Amino acid sequence: MIDPVVSGSAVVSARRPPLPRLLRALGRDRSGLLGLAIVGVAIIGAVGAGWLTPYADQGLGAPNVIEKLRPPSAAHLLGTDELGRDLLARILFGGRASLAMALAVVFMGVAIGVPTGAAAGYFGGWVDELLMRVTDIFLAFPPLLLAIVVATALGPGFASATVALGITWWPWYARLARSQAASLRDRPFVEAARVIGVRAPTILGRHVIPNLAGPIVVQATLDLSAVILVGSGLSFLGLGVQPPTPDWGTMVNAGRIYFLGFPWYATFPGLTIVLVSVGFVLLGDGLRRAFELRPSDLAR
Amino acid sequence: MNDALLEVDELRVAFAHHGGAVEAVRGASFRLGRGEILGLVGETGSGKTLTGLALLRLVPPPGRVTARRLVFDGLELLSLAPAALRATRGARISMIFQDPATSLNPVFTVGAQLDAVLAAHTRLGRRERCVRAVERLAEVGLPDPERILRLYPHQLSGGMQQRVMIALALAGDPELLVADEPTTALDVTIQAQILDLLRRLRAERGLSIILISHHLGVVSQTCDRVALMYAGSIVEEGPVSRVLGAPSHPYTRSLLGSIVTGQRRKQPLAVLPGFGPAPGSLPPGCAFAPRCPVAIERCRIETPRLVAVNGRSVACWLAETDASNGSAQ
Amino acid sequence: MTEPVLRVTGLVKEYRSGRGAPVRAVAGVDLTVVRASTLAVVGESGCGKTTLARCVIGAVAPTAGRIEFAGRDLVGLRGAALRAVRARFGFVQQNPTAALDPMLRVREIVAEPLRTHSPLRGRALEMRIRELIDLVSLRPEVLEQRPPELSGGQAQRVAIARAIALGPELIVLDEPTSALDLSVQAQILNLLLDLQRRLSLTYVLISHDLDVVEHLGDEVAVMYLGRIVERADAGAMRTEARHPYTVALFSATPSVRADTHLERIVLRGDVPSPARIPTGCPFRSRCWLWERLGRPAVCAEREPDLNEGGNGHLVACHFADRVASGVALSPAPDPEPRPPAQ
Numbered sequence: 001m002i003d004p005v006v007s008g009s010a011v012v013s014a015r016r017p018p019l020p021r022l023l024r025a026l027g028r029d030r031s032g033l034l035g036l037a038i039v040g041v042a043i044i045g046a047v048g049a050g051w052l053t054p055y056a057d058q059g060l061g062a063p064n065v066i067e068k069l070r071p072p073s074a075a076h077l078l079g080t081d082e083l084g085r086d087l088l089a090r091i092l093f094g095g096r097a098s099l100a101m102a103l104a105v106v107f108m109g110v111a112i113g114v115p116t117g118a119a120a121g122y123f124g125g126w127v128d129e130l131l132m133r134v135t136d137i138f139l140a141f142p143p144l145l146l147a148i149v150v151a152t153a154l155g156p157g158f159a160s161a162t163v164a165l166g167i168t169w170w171p172w173y174a175r176l177a178r179s180q181a182a183s184l185r186d187r188p189f190v191e192a193a194r195v196i197g198v199r200a201p202t203i204l205g206r207h208v209i210p211n212l213a214g215p216i217v218v219q220a221t222l223d224l225s226a227v228i229l230v231g232s233g234l235s236f237l238g239l240g241v242q243p244p245t246p247d248w249g250t251m252v253n254a255g256r257i258y259f260l261g262f263p264w265y266a267t268f269p270g271l272t273i274v275l276v277s278v279g280f281v282l283l284g285d286g287l288r289r290a291f292e293l294r295p296s297d298l299a300r
Numbered sequence: 301m302n303d304a305l306l307e308v309d310e311l312r313v314a315f316a317h318h319g320g321a322v323e324a325v326r327g328a329s330f331r332l333g334r335g336e337i338l339g340l341v342g343e344t345g346s347g348k349t350l351t352g353l354a355l356l357r358l359v360p361p362p363g364r365v366t367a368r369r370l371v372f373d374g375l376e377l378l379s380l381a382p383a384a385l386r387a388t389r390g391a392r393i394s395m396i397f398q399d400p401a402t403s404l405n406p407v408f409t410v411g412a413q414l415d416a417v418l419a420a421h422t423r424l425g426r427r428e429r430c431v432r433a434v435e436r437l438a439e440v441g442l443p444d445p446e447r448i449l450r451l452y453p454h455q456l457s458g459g460m461q462q463r464v465m466i467a468l469a470l471a472g473d474p475e476l477l478v479a480d481e482p483t484t485a486l487d488v489t490i491q492a493q494i495l496d497l498l499r500r501l502r503a504e505r506g507l508s509i510i511l512i513s514h515h516l517g518v519v520s521q522t523c524d525r526v527a528l529m530y531a532g533s534i535v536e537e538g539p540v541s542r543v544l545g546a547p548s549h550p551y552t553r554s555l556l557g558s559i560v561t562g563q564r565r566k567q568p569l570a571v572l573p574g575f576g577p578a579p580g581s582l583p584p585g586c587a588f589a590p591r592c593p594v595a596i597e598r599c600r601i602e603t604p605r606l607v608a609v610n611g612r613s614v615a616c617w618l619a620e621t622d623a624s625n626g627s628a629q
Numbered sequence: 630m631t632e633p634v635l636r637v638t639g640l641v642k643e644y645r646s647g648r649g650a651p652v653r654a655v656a657g658v659d660l661t662v663v664r665a666s667t668l669a670v671v672g673e674s675g676c677g678k679t680t681l682a683r684c685v686i687g688a689v690a691p692t693a694g695r696i697e698f699a700g701r702d703l704v705g706l707r708g709a710a711l712r713a714v715r716a717r718f719g720f721v722q723q724n725p726t727a728a729l730d731p732m733l734r735v736r737e738i739v740a741e742p743l744r745t746h747s748p749l750r751g752r753a754l755e756m757r758i759r760e761l762i763d764l765v766s767l768r769p770e771v772l773e774q775r776p777p778e779l780s781g782g783q784a785q786r787v788a789i790a791r792a793i794a795l796g797p798e799l800i801v802l803d804e805p806t807s808a809l810d811l812s813v814q815a816q817i818l819n820l821l822l823d824l825q826r827r828l829s830l831t832y833v834l835i836s837h838d839l840d841v842v843e844h845l846g847d848e849v850a851v852m853y854l855g856r857i858v859e860r861a862d863a864g865a866m867r868t869e870a871r872h873p874y875t876v877a878l879f880s881a882t883p884s885v886r887a888d889t890h891l892e893r894i895v896l897r898g899d900v901p902s903p904a905r906i907p908t909g910c911p912f913r914s915r916c917w918l919w920e921r922l923g924r925p926a927v928c929a930e931r932e933p934d935l936n937e938g939g940n941g942h943l944v945a946c947h948f949a950d951r952v953a954s955g956v957a958l959s960p961a962p963d964p965e966p967r968p969p970a971q
Contacts, residue, residue: 188727192791195686196742197715206741210732343810344781443898457899458674487673488837489896492881496895514811517883544885558815560840561884565864566822569815569844575780576810 032286038279046095059089061244094246108166113173121181180212221284306332309369326532339519342529394469398481400461404453411449421472459490531577531587538612640694656855669846677855719792719800725784729776782813
């Protein structure tokens with residue numbers, strides 16, 4: 001008669017299920033929390049822009065020329081631009097383009113890059129060679145030049161900028177996924193799946209990709225920050241979102257001319273770009289630490 | 301009147317945890333004589349490794365070490381200043397660990413690592429250090445020591461790496477060596493070589509050894525005395541032949557009954573029911589009571605203390621009462 | 630005579646390393662395993678036992694030889710045929726927590742072989758999963774947990790449940806208890822024995838632990854540098870070993886047993902690298918018998934074949950009979966005198 005073994009976690013180094021443990025670890029990380037707060041505010045600001053400012057129409061483009069280039073005041077907390085539009089409203093609505101582009105580009109990067117890299121890393125051999133050469137080709141494209149080319153083809157705007165950035169971004173995820181997948185391939189539980197006779201595509205989807213999610217999530221969060229910067233750069237050059245749609249990059253560009261006399265116009269959107277970017281970086285770093293976190297071995 | 305090299309009295313190692321401290325070692329007490337080999341045995345969570353680390357004050361933060369007395373050759377270890385502690389570690393008390401591959405620095409040659417230890421703990425000049433290094437490698441049974449000095453750890457086999465680690469540990473001529481599972485990662489025939497080496501070093505140098513292990517067989521063949529740990533405290537301690545030959549504590553008995561010996565082939569082994577103890581949530585009274593086949597009411601209320609019974613020390617109410625009633629074990 | 634479940638003939642596995650001769654991890658192994666019995670393969674690191682196991686389960690393709698299982702030669706099977714055969718194997722690995730996908734729940738882990746090979750779905754699948762969990766003496770609550778939440782013993786039970794899920798004919802166990810605590814080892818060994826009796830399972834057990842091998846095994850094969858050097862009944866191995874390496878292995882195994890009267894033999898040196906095997910008998914460089922017999926030349930000239938060594942043993946040694954005549958079975962004094970008791 002076998003003694004029934006009680007199930008339960010009477011284990012010395014107990015580790016809890018992925019998500020709650022992650023959130024708990026993140027919760028103890030002050031800079032990570034700060035990042036999360038900044039990002040949260042940015043998202044709320046962008047989504048709820050319509051409710052958060054009385055100048056929603058100006059935010060979307062309606063001019064108010066009487067009040068052009070007013071400095072920050074009680075009525076207009078961050079001042080107005082050259083068409084008299086409230087700057088705070090413009091920044092809030094501008095967040096939509098920036099965040100949407102960041103999310104779209106990173107999503108494209110992950111959706112194309114991760115399966116490609118995972119397949120290359122897991123199968124190795126000629127599959128790896130082929131996929132990695134393709135990846136190398138895309139890696140060689142300079143983002144800016146590509147953005148110009150795509151803009152010429154599709155006309156400048158949100159879509160062309162997003163496509164261009166997406167094309168240049170996915171190779172990084174492919175590389176990351178590839179190295180993770182290659183190390184996962186020989187792990188005991190993956191070998192166990194092969195021995196059971198699970199087909200390779202199923203192994204990739206069920207065992208390999210979920211287990212490389214950690215570094216990918218961290219990288220994606222950090223990339224959101226980078227895309228905001230690059231996307232703003234593209235808009236600054238006129239290749240991204242076009243006026244009158246509000247966008248932080250275009251605002252910095254427009255405010256450039258007025259900088260000497262009316263510094264707030266370029267400064268506040270610029271500061272927003274930096275702040276939100278930093279927010280994503282802090283969050284990404286916090287997530288990275290949370291994934292690496294291990295409970296201290298209490299007793300041995 | 302024997303003069304113990306090491307006296308440990310009520311050693312405790314606690315870790316700060318949100319909501320209080322968790323004690324991983326709860327009042328361990330034992331003595332070690334000169335030239336003696338003491339085995340410290342326990343399963344995962346017993347606290348044996350932390351006990352070993354505590355002796356060298358190597359317990360990582362947030363762990364805190366306290367003791368009523370922790371005396372090495374008359375020196376109270378817990379009140380040593382940092383400089384004195386550094387002078388003691390390696391020179392008077394040394395430690396070797398389980399996996400030699402991770403304990404040796406992969407970017408330095410064996411010679412460089414030996415030289416560093418010798419430079420730290422002796423006043424020898426460069427050439428003399430080289431000579432001493434060769435002597436140490438030969439002492440641990442490594443053939444062609446001059447050649448090995450120039451090799452990197454990854455170029456050596458597991459057994460040779462472990463010997464190098466022992467040589468490093470002995471470079472400063474310590475009196476006490478704490479060996480934490482030194483042979484667990486090694487093949488059986490290599491393990492036999494290393495254990496033989498330890499015994500030879502004891503005979504030739506008068507080295508005292510604390511051998512931490514989970515393997516009763518290793519301890520039985522190598523050690524003079526053994527202390528069994530469970531849930532952070534010592535439950536039985538005494539000469540190997542007595543403790544392992546005629547155990548008094550129910551845990552010792554269960555453990556001996558459940559190890560595979562190949563003697564009762566294909567027969568079910570006696571199994572300890574339940575789970576190992578979780579340091580943060582120990583029951584009141586004796587930590588072993590929930591799994592003990594002979595626990596009485598008192599066991600669940602009062603924690604037993606180590607008392608001398610039948611030529612060894614046991615922490616068990618039943619063993620104590622049996623002894624005072626005069627029944628032989 | 631019972632039909633063997635597995636028959637391995639002339640198995641060779643070579644690895645090519647850039648320069649020089651290829652290294653033979655397995656150098657010509659013959660094995661048979663009888664139904665509902667346990668064949669234990671024992672040896673130290675580098676002996677090739679793990680490679681042998683992985684060849685048998687098809688994780689590694691052998692360089693030469695035949696592996697006959699369920700009437701078919703496994704070597705050279707591909708695709709659907711190979712997958713179909715895999716349904717009839719179970720595999721239990723050494724490190725239980727590493728052998729289970731940390732992102733999946735126990736339920737999904739145990740379900741995987743069933744989803745891959747059986748038509749069971751829905752309620753029928755659920756019932757089978759619960760049945761398996763119960764067979765390994767785990768409570769149903771464990772189904773919702775993930776591997777990092779399980780203890781070593783629980784994780785190994787889950788791995789065993791997964792291995793028996795399809796009712797396999799053969800289970801390969803690679804050091805199933807070495808990563809576990811002493812008391813948990815006993816539980817798992819009991820479970821393995823119980824399951825073998827109940828389900829008529831056939832085991833191939835890979836281990837370096839002679840006690841486990843003696844306890845679980847019916848037949849034992851000792852490997853050294855890719856070859857089998859001795860093969861015998863498990864019960865007779867300890868006292869009637871014929872190969873000097875086997876004798877040394879038993880002598881080196883530390884034991885609490887008071888009845889061990891084997892002479893203490895400590896082998897010198899390390900296992901030679903498989904890339905540079907001694908000429909003639911591969912064990913020669915560490916063989917205590919060779920030393921004792923005055924280093925006979927034949928040991929350097931000719932590799933011994935695996936022959937009948939009397940009493941049913943197969944031994945690969947030119948002087949196996951010298952071992953049997955009691956050379957190693959004398960009580961020996963302890964070479965290291967202990968200090969007087971305090």
